[in-house]
Amino acid sequence: MKQKICLLGATGSIGSSTLDVIEKHSDQFELVSVAANSSVERMAEICRQFLPQRAVMGSEKARDALAKLCHGLPIQFEWGSEAMEDIASDDACDQVMASIMGFAGLRPTLAAIRSGKRVLLANKESLVTAGRLFMDEVAKHNVVLMPIDSEHNAIYQCLPQTKQGAIKRDVDKILLTASGGPFREFSMEQMCAVTPAQACAHPNWTMGQKISVDSASLMNKGLELIEACWLFDVTPDQVQVVVHPESIIHSMVSYKDGSVIAQMGNPDMKIPIAYGMTWPKRVETDVPPLDLFSVSQLNFEAPDIKRFPNLRLAKEAWFMGGTAMATLNASNEVAVAAFLNKQISFLDIARINEKVLERSEISVVNELGAVFDADFEARSMALRVIDTETK
Numbered sequence: 001m002k003q004k005i006c007l008l009g010a011t012g013s014i015g016s017s018t019l020d021v022i023e024k025h026s027d028q029f030e031l032v033s034v035a036a037n038s039s040v041e042r043m044a045e046i047c048r049q050f051l052p053q054r055a056v057m058g059s060e061k062a063r064d065a066l067a068k069l070c071h072g073l074p075i076q077f078e079w080g081s082e083a084m085e086d087i088a089s090d091d092a093c094d095q096v097m098a099s100i101m102g103f104a105g106l107r108p109t110l111a112a113i114r115s116g117k118r119v120l121l122a123n124k125e126s127l128v129t130a131g132r133l134f135m136d137e138v139a140k141h142n143v144v145l146m147p148i149d150s151e152h153n154a155i156y157q158c159l160p161q162t163k164q165g166a167i168k169r170d171v172d173k174i175l176l177t178a179s180g181g182p183f184r185e186f187s188m189e190q191m192c193a194v195t196p197a198q199a200c201a202h203p204n205w206t207m208g209q210k211i212s213v214d215s216a217s218l219m220n221k222g223l224e225l226i227e228a229c230w231l232f233d234v235t236p237d238q239v240q241v242v243v244h245p246e247s248i249i250h251s252m253v254s255y256k257d258g259s260v261i262a263q264m265g266n267p268d269m270k271i272p273i274a275y276g277m278t279w280p281k282r283v284e285t286d287v288p289p290l291d292l293f294s295v296s297q298l299n300f301e302a303p304d305i306k307r308f309p310n311l312r313l314a315k316e317a318w319f320m321g322g323t324a325m326a327t328l329n330a331s332n333e334v335a336v337a338a339f340l341n342k343q344i345s346f347l348d349i350a351r352i353n354e355k356v357l358e359r360s361e362i363s364v365v366n367e368l369g370a371v372f373d374a375d376f377e378a379r380s381m382a383l384r385v386i387d388t389e390t391k
């Protein structure tokens with residue numbers, strides 16, 4: 001029986017790598033539903049090639065445009081967040097790739113969890129913002145949650161495996177690798193004037209714009225630190241961020257006997273995606289095998305939180321607890337969008353995040369509404385800060 005896949009964020013970078021894996025292993029996988037926001041032409045190509053049963057867009061206008069481009073295809077065209085939740089929980093699928101960018105991915109990812117699907121989690125923002133509630137739902141519905149983020153997938157691979165999944169046993173600490181991004185060696189003065197194009201030019205990975213900017217500001221590592229804490233039930237004190245500019249080691253687990261187990265490979269998301277889709281088995285990918293002679297050297301250094309304060313802010317948000325992580329994430333999403341629109345400078349991103357985190361009221365998260373309220377408030381505050389500072 002083929003595994004039936006629902007692909008949320010089909011038109012993005014993770015979406016595209018997932019489609020490559022599905023295509024290469026079409027004897028094992030079938031794409032049954034897809035969702036994206038507004039990239040109608042790319043979605044039309046996907047629909048023509050894979051003929052999913054259902055395709056959902058972010059707006060009615062985008063849905064209508066897609067339906068027009070795909071006229072005659074036996075596909076149900078829909079729009080809106082409820083339809084996204086519906087395809088993610090539909091009986092027609094077995095696995096959901098959660099690869100919508102940002103907080104917008106939270107509701108459909110939770111819908112997938114609540115309906116017991118295998119969840120392939122790329123959308124780190126949903127776990128970072130909803131944290132404990134998210135993990136409680138995973139436990140309640142006995143869901144296989146496969147981390148797709150390369151570092152977390154690596155950590156998962158480095159842990160002892162059971163039929164239920166990886167377990168944390170005899171672990172001393174997690175070594176979370178970071179490339180350091182395109183500005184690893186830049187001074188503050190140099191970072192003042194960097195452009196969105198420079199920030200999006202990641203040295204090792206080809207990714208969407210938002211996560212690329214996050215990598216450049218080290219917010220990606222901050223989000224990943226929180227992500228690791230929720231996924232592997234550790235605190236930031238048990239996670240050491242290690243800058244490793246080559247992105248060959250994707251993370252490591254250090255055990256109490258002094259052993260360190262690392263997962264390595266060429267930096268290509270098809271590896272963690274295929275692993276998540278086929279676990280506990282492995283399948284071939286078209287990623288070239290790692291040639292250590294051509295890599296030649298692996299380097300390591302400590303992160304510099306003075307130049308990259310977002311990493312510190314993420315750690316602080318974890319210790320503040322409650323809605324602090326949703327607040328920081330929302331501020332960052334707004335600030336990154338403003339940077340990409342050339343409204344603010346690169347260094348303003350962390351400044352805005354710090355102000356919003358400092359000024360926001362942090363509350364306990366007893367139910368999902370608290371997360372959505374914090375997200376809304378922090379977005380409004382971030383926009384106000386940007387508005388005042390750019391006048």
Ligand SMILES: NC(=O)C1=CN([C@@H]2O[C@H](COP(=O)(O)OP(=O)(O)OC[C@H]3O[C@@H](n4cnc5c(N)ncnc54)[C@H](OP(=O)(O)O)[C@@H]3O)[C@@H](O)[C@H]2O)C=CC1
Binds near residue numbers: 035036058104
């Ligand atoms: N790219 C990578 O290598 C990695 C990515 N991740 C995570 O995976 C997620 C996706 O990243 P990436 O693929 O790079 O991002 P992209 O920007 O390339 O793609 C984002 C996808 O999400 C869709 N989308 C955005 N907003 C909405 C919305 N409101 N409703 C529905 N769909 C929406 C986009 O649709 P449209 O095209 O129509 O806008 C697109 O399909 C992020 O959370 C990121 O942190 C994690 C590890 C690695």
Ligand SMILES: CC(=O)[C@@H](O)[C@H](O)COP(=O)(O)O
Binds near residue numbers: 149177211216
């Ligand atoms: C591919 C992936 O998982 C990204 O999150 C990547 O790790 C970004 O790299 P850095 O944030 O380490 O620069």
Ligand SMILES: [Mn+2]
Binds near residue numbers: 149150151224
């Ligand atoms: Mn990552």
